[in-house]
Amino acid sequence: MVDVILAGGTVLTASGTQEADIRIADGCIAEIGPSLEGDETIDCAGCWVGPGLVDLHAHFREPGLEWKEDITTGSRAAAAGGYTAVVVMPNTDPVTDSGHLARYVATRGEEVGLVDVIPAGAVTKGRAGKELAHLDELWAVGVRVFSDDGDVVGDAGLLRRAMDYLAARGGVISQHAVDVGLSRGGHMHEGSVSSLLGMYGIPAAADDVIIGRDLRLVEMTGARYHVQHLSTAGGVAMIAAAKAKGLPVTAEVAPHHLAFDHHAAAGTDPVYKMMPPLRSTEDRDALRRGLVDGTIDIVGTDHAPHAEHEEEVPWEQAPNGVIGLEWAAAVVNTFAGLDQTAFFERLSVAPARIGQIADQGLLPAVGGPANLMAFDPTIEWTPESTVSKARNSPYLGMALRGKPKVTVHRGVVTARDGVSQRGGT
């Protein structure tokens, strides 16, 4: 392995930021200091340098839905976006609800080798909401985050049992907090835009009633609870109140909920169709504030690839979700305005901590693992292409500020200037 120098960036370390070079050797950080020399030097002047980004919420669609994305193409998109670890959701076919399926996903990730691919496990068998998934098997192969994402764990009694079962060990229940009764038939935020379009809406209360109910169960069980893709001002307020009480609660926001509100849906272009939906301007602004003030712990991309032909239909028939790994950092930088410390906290340190992911989300330190990324926070650019299999992105053709400059995974450069370097298999 050659020694690589990340030169001239502003490095975020445990003792603050400093202008320094980083020398990477044998998968680790060998030196941090001025004017270092190595076999290859990558100019990081003007860039923030910190731990590789960690996504607690992506969909790589493998196994079973490979026409949308697979672990190879998903890993390439992640590396291009500055990520070194990605937790992938279990709503594959088959559902990741047992140990051998989780092991398969992790093994495929290792074979590709561009990022750590860490499976999340289902809370219930087949995500059917009826009986607990094989939680012990999943735990044994390293699963720490459990989610029926795509569907809410709607049965409060079943959720309570999952929480009781996982609480002592510190497993995290990651909830897709959308009430079925309030969202049934809905395709966008319930409000002025849905009224004008004559479309069934999903009220903000659909998220809030689940979060409110679940927080009461957290109080009862002491289990760790994470709200996925927070979308409402009411949700932000409830999370703040729960944290003030000292409950073991964390929350995530997706880049698209920071960038857009429901007015983006007015033209019925399915690229703006998400679950939860893009909500009101007030909700969007509350999410931005919540991310800045720390009420919202992390950014989770909810990278949700779909094939182009699946989008060539009217809004109501189109699937939910957008891809986002390649542009998440730029979108957050453009719309939420975090400083370097908060940027790496929300996109790397906190997600690794919540997901209990070893060797990730660690501020650069000599002897530590070389999972690193450099981000140029000032460059203005417009994404025109993607390395994902899918193209369902509202960011293609949109002006953004900030771009990942280089990604280093386990000491190997995996992406430069938003382009992944190695193909994987």
Next chain:
Amino acid sequence: MNHFLTIEGLSKEDLDGLLDDADEFVEVLHRPIPKVPALRGKTVATMFFEASTRTKMSFEKAAKALSADTMSFSPGTSSLSKGESLKDTVLTIKAMGTDAMVVRHQSTGAPWRIAEWIDQPVLNGGDGAHQHPTQALLDSLTIRQHFGSLDGLKIGIVGDIRHSRVARSDAQAFSALGADVTMVAPRTLLPVDPSVFPAEVSENLDDVLGGLDVVYVLRVQAERGGASVFPSLPEYTARYGVTKERFARLNPDAIVLHPGPMNRGVEIEGAVADDPRALILDQVFNGVAVRMAVLFRLLGGEHDG
């Protein structure tokens, strides 16, 4: 005008211009040979992804009265049931040689999507509960014929507004033409945010009935089923049905309209529907004329009458 998709954003001048054209086609339709050669050689495809009888036949009659050829599509007999994407379906029909497409679709926005995919005029024949712009034109024409103008008229749109593309287009058209519009329905049948429409809102028909010049009665869309939006049909009729008793309390010059198909005995009593002041068949006749006006505007050259 490249497409005709929505009433939203059209001005009084835009609407009056189309209605003036429609008046001329009304005259054509009264001739012994109700046909002009304006669109000879053009082909209009009626793409009705959602079942429809009157709108589809009305568009076909309008196209034929302009001497256009027509092709039709209905979902029951199509490859949609074989899983073809909407885009592939549309490009396939276009490749057979169409000049314009009339689109009816159960999903909001579908005509806009199609307009992105083909480089020829798209006419919205009704999308979801969103827009039905030619219905708004024919309703406006019927009211204008009767009163001379919509300016200052009080129009009540009564019934299932939430699920009605007719109500949305009508409220926008009537208001743009100078009428004062009130939407009358229980809250479960109103848009969640009615403030986006240029209309007052009332949950009590009897409060507003006496002041109306036009009662526009919407169909109770029993076929939508699923969501329970009022307790029972008799309870709906008791509060919102246009019964003989309510008809008798109307201003003596007031008229009644209905977009059809009617549920007699539910939202409108049979005797009211058959009264000379119910202009329901005039609406149907005018539908052909306004659709001729729109087709001619999109596909025709100079209007030579």
